[in-house]
Amino acid sequence: MRIAELADRHVAIWGFGREGHAVIKALRSQLPAQALTLFCRAAEVEDARAFDPTLEIVADEPDAAALARFDVVVKSPGISAYKPALLAAQAQGTRFTSGTALWFGENPDARVIAVTGTKGKSTTSALIAHLARSSGVRTALAGNIGLPLLELLGQRADLWVIELSSFQTGEAGPLELGVVTSLYEEHLDWHGSRERYVADKLKLADAARTLLVNGLQPNLLQHTAAHPHRLLFGVPECWHVADGTIRRGAQAVFDIAQLVAPGLHNALNACAALEALEAIGMDALAAAPALATFRPLPHRLQPLGEHDGWHWVNDSISTTPLATLAALESLHGRTVTVLVGGHDRGLDWTPFVEAMRAAPAHAIVCMGANGARIEAALRKAGTACPVVRVADLAGAVAVATTHAPRGGVILLSPGAPSFDQFTDYAERGRRFATLAGFDSSGIVSIDGLGIEGTPRD
Structure with missing residues (x-):
């Protein structure tokens, strides 16, 4: 759908987060006289009026009747496409779209690499953009990684690297390359079931001319x-990791000890990025040395430094138990006290519990809404390390310092969303940094968002 198609139609915007702001601004730039209704929370009404005084604002969760009044509703990604009210309005003829879908409608000829995955999608997206820019390509980095596509509407790039969440994969238009880094269960509250999550995640395959997937995951x-044009990464015949190096087939290319971002999974993300560049015809071998200058993304196994005798690591982006296990693997050989728990989405913590029974952390601090459930599972399994439950992050940090030995690591890797205590993972990570004694003001954004590089003539 093009923005021009919304002219003179009954249009609503559902959600007033950053995506909602971008949608309103984009529609106003092209359709200044268009009547628009905004559905938002009561706490957002004053800000919404200040942002655009011409909006009709409804400070309620819309029901089916309210939604069915509109020809088109542009919804934010966090609003489930399976809400009963949405499905009922859709059955009555209301069309639902998004800022992502509108951007693709406006840019049918853009050269796009779209990246999704349960884990690794943000880092892989940022790595692809970093390596492409190091090769002299004017590259955009946007999407779910922290910059809505519509904020770049009308701007030019030779390559668009777009991160898509499972909420957005079905909204992508035709694209040159789709990348799937991993596939585990997540966001079951949005999708309703694991089967639907998998199906929604892999809608990216329908849009991608070529699909690049993690060859180490049998289910993927x-x-x-x-898929008629599927490529792999992570396996010996492709870009993969072996003997402490990133390799292209049998050729050793890059020593993973030079990566600032720690862990085998980040080396695998680098393989995905290199394979992606090769898939679109770029010289990945020439780009590989630039891996050494890639800065880890904030809140993703981010070393904060040493304070009061402990090493602090912020992995607030971790929202699944498997992500927490990957974080612990990256710190193998060190004495780690790990902080877990948060908003309860009903995910299965069995793999984490089994791993902790076999090779426990130094101590495990459980917190938040699902902290009691995690603690109970660990105790039932007979986990051979201290397991403590507290109410919130502040309590978790305080307790962690009583268990972690001097020189040890205190790791925030919750394995759960932040919504029980914070607005998002970034706020949780900054709060952790503050509690640990660091200045959190510098942990504000991801390097490289937007468009960088010299445009081609």
């Missing part, structure tokens, strides 16, 4: 076997 290989 099974679900994408029918």
Whole structure:
């Protein structure tokens, strides 16, 4: 759908976060006289009026009747496409779209690499953009990583690297390359079931001319076997990790000890980025040395430094138990006290519990809404390390310092969303940094968002 198609139609915007702001601004730039209704929370009404005084504002969660009044509703990604009210309005003829879908409608000829995955999608997206820019390509980095696409409407790039969440994969238009870094269960509250999550995540395959997937994941290989142009990373015949190096087939290319971002999973993300560049015809071998200058993304295994005798690591982006296990693997050999727990989405913590029974952390501090459930599972399994439950992050940090030995690591890797205590993972990470004694004001954004590089003539 193009923005021009909304002219003289009954249009609503649902959600007033950053995506909602971008949608309103984009529609006003092209359709200044268009009547627009905004559905937002009561706490957002004053800000919404200041942002655009011409909006009709409804400070309620819309029901089916309210939504059915509109020809088109542009919704924010966090609003589930499976809400009963939305489905009922859709059945009555209301069309639902998004800022992502509108951007693709406006840019049908853009050269796009779209990246999704349960884990690794943000880092892989940022790595692709970093390596492409190091090769002299004017590259945009946007999407779910922290910059809505519509904020770049009308701007020019030779390559668009777009991170898409499972909420957004079905909104992508045709694209040159789709990348799937991993596939585990997540966001079951939004999708309703694991099967629907997998199906929604892999809608990216329908849009991608070529699909690049993690060859180390049998379930991902099974679900994408029918794609006519599928490539792999992580396996010996492709870009992969072996003997402490990133390799292209048998050729050793880059020593993973030079990566600032720690852990085997980040080396695998680098393989995905290099394979992606090669898939679109770029010289990945020439770009590989630039891996050494890539800065880790904030809140993703971010070393904060040493304070009061402990080493502090902020992995607030971790919202699944498997992400927490990956964080612990990256710190293998060190004495780690890990902070887990948060908003309860009903995910299965069994793999984490089994791993902790086999090779426990130094101590585990459980917090938040699902802290009691995690603690109970760990105790039932007979985990052979201290397991403590507290109410919130402040309590978790305080307790962690009583268990972690001097020189040890205190790791925030919650394995759960932040919504029980914070607005998002970034606020949680900054709060952790403050509690640890660091200045959190510098942990504000991801390097490289937007468009960088010299445009081609």
